[in-house]
Amino acid sequence: MLCHLCYADPDAMPDCPACRGTGRATRIPLCEDPWNEVVPGLFQGGHDVRSQARTCVVGDEFDLVISMVTRSGYGPADGVEHHVLRMADAAVDAGVAARVQSLAELAAGAVRDGRRVLVRCSGGLNRSGLVVASTLVALGHDVPTALELVRRARGPWALTNPMFVQHLRTLEPVRPD
Ligand SMILES: [Zn+2]
Numbered sequence: 811m812l813c814h815l816c817y818a819d820p821d822a823m824p825d826c827p828a829c830r831g832t833g834r835a836t837r838i839p840l841c842e843d844p845w846n847e848v849v850p851g852l853f854q855g856g857h858d859v860r861s862q863a864r865t866c867v868v869g870d871e872f873d874l875v876i877s878m879v880t881r882s883g884y885g886p887a888d889g890v891e892h893h894v895l896r897m898a899d900a901a902v903d904a905g906v907a908a909r910v911q912s913l914a915e916l917a918a919g920a921v922r923d924g925r926r927v928l929v930r931c932s933g934g935l936n937r938s939g940l941v942v943a944s945t946l947v948a949l950g951h952d953v954p955t956a957l958e959l960v961r962r963a964r965g966p967w968a969l970t971n972p973m974f975v976q977h978l979r980t981l982e983p984v985r986p987d
Pocket of ligand 1 (some may be wrong): 829
């Protein structure tokens with residue numbers, strides 16, 4: 811995992827106090843909130859939060875839910891559109907990339923239609939971040955902005971999987987006609 815302060819940026823890494831110049835993180839804390847709004851209508855979250863008092867069970871708060879991880883009893887409620895893509899927190903091969911892209915286009919279309927969309931994984935940091943950042947690119951944001959928006963919403967530990975960041979950097983922003 812990448813350091814949450816310098817993200818292994820060659821310019822910032824040598825003087826980084828968090829990773830002492832290695833560019834790597836050794837532990838990732840959980841988030842405080844079950845989910846956070848990244849841009850209007852687009853939420854990112856997970857199944858685990860820092861405080862056991864907070865629940866990550868999804869009811870009918872959202873119109874569309876995309877889950878990279880599912881757990882019995884965690885919703886969403888019956889009748890809510892729900893898509894599942896189980897994938898490892900690892901490299902993005904061509905098959906995974908294609909499925910992530912099709913979910914990102916689905917999510918972007920829903921956000922454009924004014925629907926509320928949740929993308930969730932375990933901690934709500936990396937796998938959900940991959941799909942949310944891809945959705946932001948499909949909505950017309952450039953890649954650095956997409957990374958920043960995800961980290962602003964979910965904290966600096968979001969998108970610290972270097973293989974996900976590497977994949978996201980290959981995406982071409984969609985320019986509206
Ligand atoms: Zn660092």
